[in-house]
Amino acid sequence: MTNTVVRRVLPPVVLGLVALLVWELGVTLARIQPYLLPAPSAIGKQLAVVFPSLWVAMLATGLNALIGLVVGSLMAIVFALLASRVRVIDHIIAPIVAAIAVVPIVALAPVLTTMFGATSESPRRVIVAIVVFVPVFVNTVRGLRQMLPVHRDLMQAYAASNWQVTRMVTVPGALPYIFTGLNIASSLAVISAVVAEYFGGLQNGLGSRITSAAANSAYPRAWAYVLGAIVLGLIFFTATLAIEKLATRRR
Amino acid sequence: MSAVDVIGVSKSFAVKKATVVALDDVSLTVKAGEFVSLIGPSGCGKSTLLRLIAELDSPTSGSIAVFGKTARQARLDQSYGIVFQSAGLLPWRSIAANIELPLTLHGVSRTARRERVAELVELVGLTEFASSYPEQLSGGMQQRVAIARALAERPGLLLMDEPFGALDEMTRERMQAELVRMCAETAAAVIFVTHSIPEAVFLSDRVVVMSPRPGRIRAVIDIALGDVRGEKLREEESFFAGVTAVREALHGAPESTAATNAARGVDSR
Ligand SMILES: Nc1ncnc2c1ncn2[C@@H]1O[C@H](COP(=O)(O)OP(=O)(O)OP(=O)(O)O)[C@@H](O)[C@H]1O
Numbered sequence: 001m002t003n004t005v006v007r008r009v010l011p012p013v014v015l016g017l018v019a020l021l022v023w024e025l026g027v028t029l030a031r032i033q034p035y036l037l038p039a040p041s042a043i044g045k046q047l048a049v050v051f052p053s054l055w056v057a058m059l060a061t062g063l064n065a066l067i068g069l070v071v072g073s074l075m076a077i078v079f080a081l082l083a084s085r086v087r088v089i090d091h092i093i094a095p096i097v098a099a100i101a102v103v104p105i106v107a108l109a110p111v112l113t114t115m116f117g118a119t120s121e122s123p124r125r126v127i128v129a130i131v132v133f134v135p136v137f138v139n140t141v142r143g144l145r146q147m148l149p150v151h152r153d154l155m156q157a158y159a160a161s162n163w164q165v166t167r168m169v170t171v172p173g174a175l176p177y178i179f180t181g182l183n184i185a186s187s188l189a190v191i192s193a194v195v196a197e198y199f200g201g202l203q204n205g206l207g208s209r210i211t212s213a214a215a216n217s218a219y220p221r222a223w224a225y226v227l228g229a230i231v232l233g234l235i236f237f238t239a240t241l242a243i244e245k246l247a248t249r250r251r
Numbered sequence: 252m253s254a255v256d257v258i259g260v261s262k263s264f265a266v267k268k269a270t271v272v273a274l275d276d277v278s279l280t281v282k283a284g285e286f287v288s289l290i291g292p293s294g295c296g297k298s299t300l301l302r303l304i305a306e307l308d309s310p311t312s313g314s315i316a317v318f319g320k321t322a323r324q325a326r327l328d329q330s331y332g333i334v335f336q337s338a339g340l341l342p343w344r345s346i347a348a349n350i351e352l353p354l355t356l357h358g359v360s361r362t363a364r365r366e367r368v369a370e371l372v373e374l375v376g377l378t379e380f381a382s383s384y385p386e387q388l389s390g391g392m393q394q395r396v397a398i399a400r401a402l403a404e405r406p407g408l409l410l411m412d413e414p415f416g417a418l419d420e421m422t423r424e425r426m427q428a429e430l431v432r433m434c435a436e437t438a439a440a441v442i443f444v445t446h447s448i449p450e451a452v453f454l455s456d457r458v459v460v461m462s463p464r465p466g467r468i469r470a471v472i473d474i475a476l477g478d479v480r481g482e483k484l485r486e487e488e489s490f491f492a493g494v495t496a497v498r499e500a501l502h503g504a505p506e507s508t509a510a511t512n513a514a515r516g517v518d519s520r
Pocket residue numbers: 264265266271272273291292293294295296297298299300466
């Protein structure tokens with residue numbers, strides 16, 4: 001038991017430490033300039049210094065990502081349910097989703113910031129919701145269409161209502177697909193929340209801290225915030241995985 | 252009252268401009284508690300007939316009554332239980348939850364459900380698997396779960412479309428014996444689609460032999476093997492005579508040879 005834990009955890013940890021060592025030695029021995037690549041020790045030092053504000057920035061960006069993720073995913077699932085049930089809605093939504101899928105958030109961010117005003121968190125949340133919508137919608141629709149003919153016949157034989165079919169067969173059958181979408185969406189949510197901050201507005205999140213540190217040539221500090229963004233992304237990803245485990249164990 | 256009255260039923264499907272006549276003027280009456288098998292070459296409309304009785308599809312012409320009601324009303328009243336070739340269990344529900352699915356759908360209380368499921372898992376011999384999941388069961392066990400599910404609401408009619416089609420010969424014979432026992436206990440009428448002549452003879456009171464293109468009833472053969480059907484029956488002369496009678500009806504051989512004590516009165520149509 002502990003043996004397998006050791007065997008699974010030890011190699012990546014060792015690899016990580018070795019990589020850090022090589023990085024540190026490489027940067028000092030080759031005299032690489034900090035604006036190209038700071039040494040891990042320098043980043044670590046900055047991490048300790050900025051930790052309180054890093055924590056605040058992580059919370060701000062994390063909250064935006066979370067709200068956008070929840071709202072965008074819920075809308076995607078609801079619309080997917082509608083599209084799978086009502087053909088007309090399917091025909092209306094499909095081109096809209098195709099259009100949303102190609103919206104460059106880089107182009108959208110400044111527009112939304114102007115629209116909502118520079119003191120609002122809303123533009124970031126809207127961007128996250130839009131980015132998250134597509135993968136969740138596409139995967140959910142695919143999952144909802146997976147119903148086996150034998151299950152359809154069975155539910156018809158039982159004279160089950162549409163709602164019963166949805167609740168007992170279609171949605172549980174689609175869950176693995178929905179979670180595939182959510183797994184992709186959870187990482188995208190953090191990335192887009194960070195990137196959205198690059199385009200002005202409130203200066204409270206990871207993205208704005210990274211840009212301002214870089215603008216002040218404080219490269220180790222910028223990297224410390226990047227590290228924070230990575231950790232935030234990992235938290236979102238593992239949290240979705242954990243929810244998936246819980247939900248698919250007993251559907 | 253008879254369990255099923257099929258009167259002059261035809262069914263055709265439109266497939267890319269052409270029409271396939273799956274059933275042509277088929278009439279069949281199944282008495283309450285009677286076990287009737289449908290046998291015939293692939294594509295002769297056995298599944299189609301069963302689906303029409305189950306009202307999963309509607310006939311092009313003709314009429315179908317189930318316990319004196321329209322097929323639709325019978326479906327809405329849950330007058331029949333149905334078993335398909337594949338068990339069609341919901342993989343995310345436990346065995347017990349799969350069996351109680353129809354009860355859940357029809358608003359039976361939790362305690363009543365639990366009681367009924369306990370009886371049913373006992374009936375199909377899967378008591379110790381009640382909390383397992385379908386993927387943990389063999390094909391034969393899954394098919395028994397499907398049968399238990401079909402029996403959950405004590406239907407007076409059981410529709411079975413090649414329920415043992417995917418099983419090996421040994422499992423198949425054991426399942427047949429169990430089905431005979433369960434039918435004796437539940438007194439339900441059964442319409443049983445099969446490709447296997449011995450299976451049809453072993454199980455049935457009557458065997459309906461069908462022919463394809465267009466799907467028609469070629470012969471109805473009475474099998475008089477009595478109510479007690481044990482494993483020994485498979486080695487008896489009367490059983491073989493029944494098998495021969497059905498085979499000859501299937502292959503269109505002269506029917507005179509089929510007149511034995513086991514197969515009385517080959518009823519040609
Ligand atoms: N939904 C459908 N659409 C078009 N044609 C169909 C449909 N269902 C059945 N058919 C046709 O009707 C005919 C009878 O089919 P059916 O499935 O009833 O045969 P079967 O006797 O059950 O055959 P098998 O023993 O192979 O299961 C076949 O020619 C088939 O192609």
